[in-house]
Amino acid sequence: MKKLVRMFGALLLVSSAVFAADNSIYINQIGSTSEIDIKQDGSANKLYGVGDSAGTAAIFSGSSQDIDIRQIGSNNLLGIDVQSDVDQGLGIELTYIITGSNSVASIDINGDGGSVAANNKIDIQQTGDYSDLIFDLLGSGNDLTASTTGGTLNDLTFDIDADDLNTVIAVSGGGGNKTTMTLGTDSSTVNYTASGASNELTLTQSGTGGVSGHNFDLDITGSSNELTVTQSGNAMYDTDVNITGSTNTWTIIQEQ
Numbered sequence: 001m002k003k004l005v006r007m008f009g010a011l012l013l014v015s016s017a018v019f020a021a022d023n024s025i026y027i028n029q030i031g032s033t034s035e036i037d038i039k040q041d042g043s044a045n046k047l048y049g050v051g052d053s054a055g056t057a058a059i060f061s062g063s064s065q066d067i068d069i070r071q072i073g074s075n076n077l078l079g080i081d082v083q084s085d086v087d088q089g090l091g092i093e094l095t096y097i098i099t100g101s102n103s104v105a106s107i108d109i110n111g112d113g114g115s116v117a118a119n120n121k122i123d124i125q126q127t128g129d130y131s132d133l134i135f136d137l138l139g140s141g142n143d144l145t146a147s148t149t150g151g152t153l154n155d156l157t158f159d160i161d162a163d164d165l166n167t168v169i170a171v172s173g174g175g176g177n178k179t180t181m182t183l184g185t186d187s188s189t190v191n192y193t194a195s196g197a198s199n200e201l202t203l204t205q206s207g208t209g210g211v212s213g214h215n216f217d218l219d220i221t222g223s224s225n226e227l228t229v230t231q232s233g234n235a236m237y238d239t240d241v242n243i244t245g246s247t248n249t250w251t252i253i254q255e256q
Contacts, residue, residue, distance in 0.1 A: 026050045027058035027080075035066045045076045045101075057081035057108065063091070070097045078105035084120075084139075091120040091139060100150070103131040110138040128152055131175075140164050151175040151197070158182065167191065171199070177223075194220040199246075206232040214238055214254075222246045229253070 024046040025038060038047065047069065049056040057079040060067060064084075071078065076098060084091050092109060109120060119141040124133065128150030135156070137144070140163040147170040148154045154175040160167075165188035171177050172195040179192065183205045192201060205214050214231040215238040222245045229252045231237045237254035 024048075025058075027060070029059060030061045032062035033064045034060070034062055036060070037068045039070045039072070040076075041072045043074045045071050045074050046078075047071070048077070048079045049081075057106065059083070066093045068095045070095075070099075071103075072099045074101045076101050076103045076105075078107070080107055082107070082109045084110065091118050093121045095123045097125045098127065098131060100128040101130070103129055103133075105132065106134045108136045122146075124156075126150075126154070126156075131155060133157060135159070137162055142166070144168070147171070148175070148177070149173050154178060154197075156180070160184070163188075165189070169193070171195065173197075189215045189217075191217045192219070194218075196221065196223045198224045200224070200226045202228045204230045204232075216240070218242065220244070225249065227251070231255075 023040050023043050025040065026048060028050055029036065040047070047058055049058045058081065060080060060082045062084065065082065067082070069078065078096070082092050082094065096105065096107065098105065103126065118139055120137065120139050122142065122144045124135070124146040126133065126148040129152045131148055131153060132155040135158045137160045142162050142165050144165065144167045146156055148156060149172045151174040154171065154177045156169065156179045158181040160182070161184040165183065167188070167190045169179055169192045171179065171193070174197040176198045177194065178198070178200045180202045181190065181204070183190070188205065190203065199220055201218065203216060205216070214236055216229060216231065217240045218227065220243045224247045225243055226249045227241070229239060231239065231254045239252055239254065
């Protein structure tokens with residue numbers, strides 16, 4: 001049976017009152033084939049688990065979940081833990097859109113090692129202000145798309161342990177930028193594009209690169225730049241770098 005949950009506006013679950021300046025959502029969801037849409041528009045924003053703290057993540061537990069979370073403006077805070085154990089078919093389809101203000105998000109998909117989900121589809125879009133994301137993923141056959149635009153601090157940090165991974169990262173139009181990826185994967189592709197401002201990428205891949213393993217692609221046009229890439233064992237490295245201007249600093253190590 002399909003479960004549909006839609007939440008809009010200033011909504012406070014597990015509380016006795018709702019305040020205009022505190023549109024908090026506390027979630028502990030259990031069940032498969034769920035469709036969950038959450039939108040927080042303005043003011044203090046917050047999405048965590050019951051307990052209301054940065055150390056208490058909102059739980060989404062179950063297979064084949066479709067989760068859409070949007071935080072628009074104001075203080076923003078997100079902490080979610082998605083748990084799924086799908087071996088075939090669609091695991092988790094997650095869309096996270098953050099538009100402006102103080103941001104800070106933590107997304108964990110089976111990162112605790114309790115389950116391993118296959119065929120997850122992740123779409124992350126950050127726009128403006130203090131954006132900061134920590135993303136953990138354990139599973140195989142994943143598509144990950146992430147972008148950050150609109151200036152200010154930007155930041156994307158990925159810790160991914162997944163085979164057959166397709167990753168597209170687009171950073172554009174100013175801000176502190178910074179993308180750090182640790183990919184313990186086989187048969188992965190990473191396509192990274194940046195346009196301006198401070199830039200900075202640290203990519204580490206490891207594992208079995210043989211038979212269409214390691215791959216990396218980068219295209220930066222300008223600003224401070226700084227690139228560190230390490231692709232490790234069992235051959236099949238592939239790095240394609242195209243940087244046009246600004247300060248530049250490269251370190252690329254590919255080793256057997």
